[in-house]
Amino acid sequence: MSSGRPSRLGAVTGVISAMSLLVIVVSSTPAGAAGTTVLDYSAPAGANYEVAEFRLWYPDDVDVLRGVAMLIPGSNGDGRPMTEETVWREFARRHQFALLGLHITDKPHDQMFLEAYVDVSRGSGQAVLGALVAFAGQSGHAELAEAPWVSWGMSAGGQFSYEMAVWQPERTVAFILNKGGVYYSALAPQAAQQVPGLFFVGETDMAFRNDIIRGIFSMNRRAGALWGLLEEPGVGHEVARSRDLAITFFDEVIPLRLPGTGAANGATDLRPLNPDSGYYGSLTTWTYESAAEADRPRVPMAWLPTERVARAWRSIRRGETIE
Numbered sequence: 571m572s573s574g575r576p577s578r579l580g581a582v583t584g585v586i587s588a589m590s591l592l593v594i595v596v597s598s599t600p601a602g603a604a605g606t607t608v609l610d611y612s613a614p615a616g617a618n619y620e621v622a623e624f625r626l627w628y629p630d631d632v633d634v635l636r637g638v639a640m641l642i643p644g645s646n647g648d649g650r651p652m653t654e655e656t657v658w659r660e661f662a663r664r665h666q667f668a669l670l671g672l673h674i675t676d677k678p679h680d681q682m683f684l685e686a687y688v689d690v691s692r693g694s695g696q697a698v699l700g701a702l703v704a705f706a707g708q709s710g711h712a713e714l715a716e717a718p719w720v721s722w723g724m725s726a727g728g729q730f731s732y733e734m735a736v737w738q739p740e741r742t743v744a745f746i747l748n749k750g751g752v753y754y755s756a757l758a759p760q761a762a763q764q765v766p767g768l769f770f771v772g773e774t775d776m777a778f779r780n781d782i783i784r785g786i787f788s789m790n791r792r793a794g795a796l797w798g799l800l801e802e803p804g805v806g807h808e809v810a811r812s813r814d815l816a817i818t819f820f821d822e823v824i825p826l827r828l829p830g831t832g833a834a835n836g837a838t839d840l841r842p843l844n845p846d847s848g849y850y851g852s853l854t855t856w857t858y859e860s861a862a863e864a865d866r867p868r869v870p871m872a873w874l875p876t877e878r879v880a881r882a883w884r885s886i887r888r889g890e891t892i893e
Contacts, residue, residue, distance in 0.1 A: 605630050608653070609708050611701050616693035618686045621675040624701040625650035626709070627659070628668035635711050636666045636828055637743060638702065638719040639820070640734070642727030645685055648673040649727065661817055665824050668705075668714065672698070672730070688729040689754045690737050698734070718828070718840055720820050722746045724809055728770075729753055732786075736762045743840060744823040746770070746816045749807055751779040756786055763795035764842060766823050766875050770812045772805035779807070788870040796843055798851060798872035800883055811886050815879075818892060822876045848873050849880040856887040 606629055613622040628635055639662060641652040650671035652658060662669050674687045674694055687694040706714035720743045723731035728750035735745040739761040748770045769787045771780040780801075787799045798819075802810050827841050846862040851872035858880040861873070874880040882892045 606659075607709065609705055610650075611704050611708075613697045613700055615677070616697055618677070618689055618692040619674050619694045619697065620677045621673060622694065622697040622701075623648075623650065623673040624698075624705075625653050625671040625673075626668055626701075626705045626714075627653040627662070627671075628709070628711070629659075629663050632666045634666070635668050635713055635717065637824070638668050638670050638714065638717050640670045640672060640698070640719050640721040640723075640731070642672045642721065642723035642730045644725035644727055646675040647727070657813070657817065661820070664821070667720075668711075668717075670698075670701070670705075670719070672727075674730070684752050685726045685729065688726060688733055688752070690730065690733045694730075695734060695737050699738075716741075718743050720744050720746075720824065722748070722813070722816050722820075723750070724748045724812075725750050725807065726752075732767070735765050735767060739765050740840065743827045744768075744820060746812070746819070747783065748809070748812050748816075749775055749779060749783070751776070751782060753782065753786060756789065757793070758790050758795065760793070763790055763793055763797075765796070766819075766827075766843060767795070767797040768816060768819050769797060769799040770815075771799070771801050772807060772810070773801055773803050774806045776807070784870075791870050791873065794845065796845060796848070796873050796875070798874045798879075798883065799853065799870075800872070800887060801853075803887065803889065814892055815882050815886055818882045819875070819879050822879050826875065843875060845873065848875050849877060850874075851880060851883055856884055858884060 609626045611624045641649045643649040650673050653669040653671040658669055676686050703715045706712050718741050721731035721734055728748035731745045732747040735742040736755045736758045742765045744766040746768050749772055769783055771783050829839055848861045849858045850861050850864050851858040851874050874883055885892050
């Protein structure tokens with residue numbers, strides 16, 4: 571596993587050199603979706619995946635796309651329809667982002683419960699980068715080739731979201747790890763620990779999933795990772811309200827990490843966050859306090875970037891409506 575990224579120019583050049591092997595399909599804009607563009611792209615099978623298909627949606631009235639929201643479903647699922655969801659399209663409009671729905675599946679192997687495609691450094695991650703380069707050319711939005719992203723994933727999608735942040739921290743604005751089970755990276759490189767992340771477990775989900783996620787979270791928080799964790803009460807292996815908190819989290823973090831509207835963004839534009847500017851959330855009392863005013867935690871505590879996120883985090887734990 572790489573502890574960082576290859577040079578930006580080298581990575582993009584490598585993708586472009588392989589473009590002759592890629593298949594690009596531009597779909598027509600669906601009826602009733604005036605003012606938007608939908609593009610589809612597929613790549614040939616790779617070392618650790620059988621299928622890699624992608625759908626890009628973006629509003630036509632945006633001159634410069636500031637970033638991408640990756641939407642990643644559970645094991646071998648198809649995330650392309652997620653780009654049609656109203657809540658994500660509204661999110662994209664607010665932040666001048668594109669939506670990228672992923673459909674990546676495993677090649678058959680002996681242990682299919684271990685999604686090999688989640689190990690993004692073995693080829694599936696490069697397929698994502700190739701999709702962004704291809705969409706940059708097809709859309710006329712050249713900025714997509716090196717665009718930063720936020721990533722939301724459920725189950726194996728949460729695993730993929732986390733592994734992309736570990737592999738490409740310089741391009742990751744923030745990420746969501748949502749109730750996954752098998753991970754290829756435990757101790758993340760320091761650059762990835764500085765990417766704001768939010769981990770979800772379900773109170774009634776399988777214990778092994780929760781133990782693994784808590785272990786990764788606790789080990790990296792000990793090293794100062796800017797990550798939060800929430801156990802959703804009465805929830806099993808399901809989305810539940812995690813998406814609501816994720817969108818609030820992204821809404822708060824994007825303005826802190828990216829320059830103002832109307833600016834083209836690249837990996838070098840991401841701003842670091844000051845740990846003391848956030849809030850500590852107790853994983854036993856589910857209360858929070860300012861990190862700047864609190865003592866250094868002696869037990870794992872969530873790190874939450876703003877008070878709005880901290881209030882929403884507490885509200886979901888208490889079964890209350892997010893403000």
